[in-house]
Amino acid sequence: MSILFCKWEPVVIRALLDAGARLHVVLDQWDVRFGDVDRALLARAEGVYEVRDFDSVEQLSAVAVDLRLRDAGIRRVASFAEFSQYGAGLLAELLGVPGGTLSQAVATRDKREMKRRYRAAGIRCARSMSVPDARAVPDPAEVAETVGFPVVVKPVSGMGAMATVRVDRPEDLRTVVDGLVFPPEVISHQLIIEEYVTGEELHADAVWSDGAPMYFTVGRYPRPRLSVPPGEEGSLLLDAADHGKLIDRAKELHRAVNAAIGISSGPTHFEFFRTSADELVASEVATRFGGGPLLDMVRCRDGVDLRLLWADELVGRSVTRRVAQRGGGPHVAGINIPASGGGGRVLSMPTAAELDADPHVVEHRALCAVGEETHGLWCLMLILRADSETELRDVVEAARRRYVVRTGE
Structure with a gap:
């Protein structure tokens, strides 16, 4: 299998190479400057291209022409990030690869086209x-x-x-x-x-293969996303034992959205609402993984690394590989703690020992350190657990009050 992979993502790239894929990788300027690119790993790929960004039609067209001249035989074009979707769609069009075309990229990136397709398919949306x-x-x-x-x-x-x-x-x-x-x-x-649609705000995250979900889960945002300060990302994964009917309804809605957009394979992050009348309303769908702590939440609760699952889908495997669980149980949430004082030098933040001692903290990942400069938004990600969904909500709010990242001059 010959695959063209857009953006730097070491877990997926390593898994594809280990599976024997003939891999070509396209990096952008951000990857090269800030992505901590492993050149030894990339040396195993058949080709590596660097472009200014994935909006440069000239540079991406040059990549496509070179791949044609090399007779690379690209069969899949994969895009890891939101801002590489247009470029990956263009490359797929130029290389004649079915699936994630430029038309699909427009439908998942331009919210007007997305809603137009929803309405044409009879899907309830704003x-x-x-x-x-x-x-x-x-x-x-x-x-x-x-x-x-x-x-x-x-x-x-x-x-x-x-x-x-x-x-x-x-x-x-x-x-x-x-x-x-x-x-x-x-x-x-x-x-x-x-x-503005009122009601519960939810999200579904999946990896699809030939129209069927290899993995599917639903999460709930604790508060309306537009009501929380920037950086206070977080959601709770719903337990299938408690919310099986809602998850089945979400899966049915997601299938309808996939049909309207033309999605049949790869990762998706789909946001939707449940109104007070128990109606599901489609919001936005993206052909990428959910951001923030989502991947860690799924891994800790279900023992599934969605990146490895996607790599398996790309090379044609259909068995879900399991990774080490962290004992999170069925009630798991993930949150990000932004800096309380905004961007600046980090003055104080919770220590690893403090977080390890908290029985509700399954996993933690610091994205800055005391003494470093930070932009203030993404500072500390926590995976939290509890014995019930009600308790989990309290645990989330308590963690936000207890764990603070302070910044200043």
Whole structure:
């Protein structure tokens, strides 16, 4: 199997090489500068290309042409990160590889096209409207008639909560949109305005093979994501024994979304709502793994490394490999602790000994250290356990109060 892999991800790359895949890797400038790339591992690949970023049509086209001239016989194009999806789709188109095409990348990255396909397939989703220029805010009366307030305003190709805001009143729309700050990763400043859907916010995470899930789980965000400060990421995985019917309904909805978008294989992270009327409403789907502590949560609870599972899917294996569990039990959550003072030098943070002594902490991973400079958002990830879902919610809130990363001058 000859595979073209986009972005640096050592676990998947090593697994593919160990499985005998003929691997070609495309790295971007971020990978090279900050990714701690293992050149010895990459030396085992058949080819390594470096591009400025995955939005450079010229550089990616040059990669595709070189692979054709080398007769590399690429059969799969795999993209690990959100911001390499467009580039991977372009490479698949140029190399004639079926599956994750550019059209599919547009449908998973541009939220307007995603919602258009949902509606065409009869999938319940938020009402929305397109804003092709963030500098030209539509008339609030038109927004009220088309979408209805409150609304959510977000970049069409962002991720997470980047430049995403809730607007409750028509008179605030223009001021809020004018104040949006787009991170450098978000190139297009076109916007989508969506209906604000109330209810439980949930996510489903899976690895698919020929339309069937090799693994599927559902998690719940403890609080509405737009109501928490930046960096306070976290969710609770739902126990199948307690929530089997909801998980089955989520799987059915996810299959419908996959059919609408054209997804049949690889990882997905799908967000959806459950309203007070017990209706499931599709939100956004991404052809990548969930971010933050999600991979660690699944590994600790179920003994499954989703990256290894994806590698198996890419080379045609269908058996779920198990890895070491950490005794988390069925009730597991993952949270990130951001710096309380924002970016700056880390003055203090919980010690490994302190975290190891907490019976509710299954695993911890510090992303900064005392004395280092930090941007303030991703500082300390914790995997937490409890004996029940109710207790787990209390454990999450207690951990946020107890464990603090302090920054300052």
